[in-house]
Amino acid sequence: MAIGGIGAIGPAGAGGIRPDFGGAGRIGGGQDFGEMVKSGLQNVSNAEHAVDKVAQTIATGGPAEIHELMAASSKAQLSVELLVQVRNKAVEAYQEIMRIQV
Numbered sequence: 001m002a003i004g005g006i007g008a009i010g011p012a013g014a015g016g017i018r019p020d021f022g023g024a025g026r027i028g029g030g031q032d033f034g035e036m037v038k039s040g041l042q043n044v045s046n047a048e049h050a051v052d053k054v055a056q057t058i059a060t061g062g063p064a065e066i067h068e069l070m071a072a073s074s075k076a077q078l079s080v081e082l083l084v085q086v087r088n089k090a091v092e093a094y095q096e097i098m099r100i101q102v
Contacts (some may be wrong), residue, residue: 037086044083047076 031039053071057064 040083040086044076044079047072047079051076 051069054064054072055070057061058066058069
């Protein structure tokens with residue numbers, strides 16, 4: 001992925017300064033941060049539902065094994081921990097931006 005330079009800053013007129021960030025609000029293949037967070041939340045939710053499904057199958061005497069439950073539970077736990085860390089970093093970034101003096 002090529003890193004683009006900072007675009008020219010437009011004239012300071014009635015509309016103010018308008019920098020051209022060249023799509024810097026997008027991540028990777030054109031997915032913006034909001035879409036990435038939404039996708040992450042959906043993945044965490046799916047992992048938790050998978051744990052519930054395996055646990056229910058075991059509880060009802062179905063074909064699931066205990067190691068499947070442990071693996072699904074670990075995956076869900078790691079997903080939640082990652083989501084919490086992303087949230088913490090987003091809050092830190094917001095707080096840092098709010099400290100910038102204009």
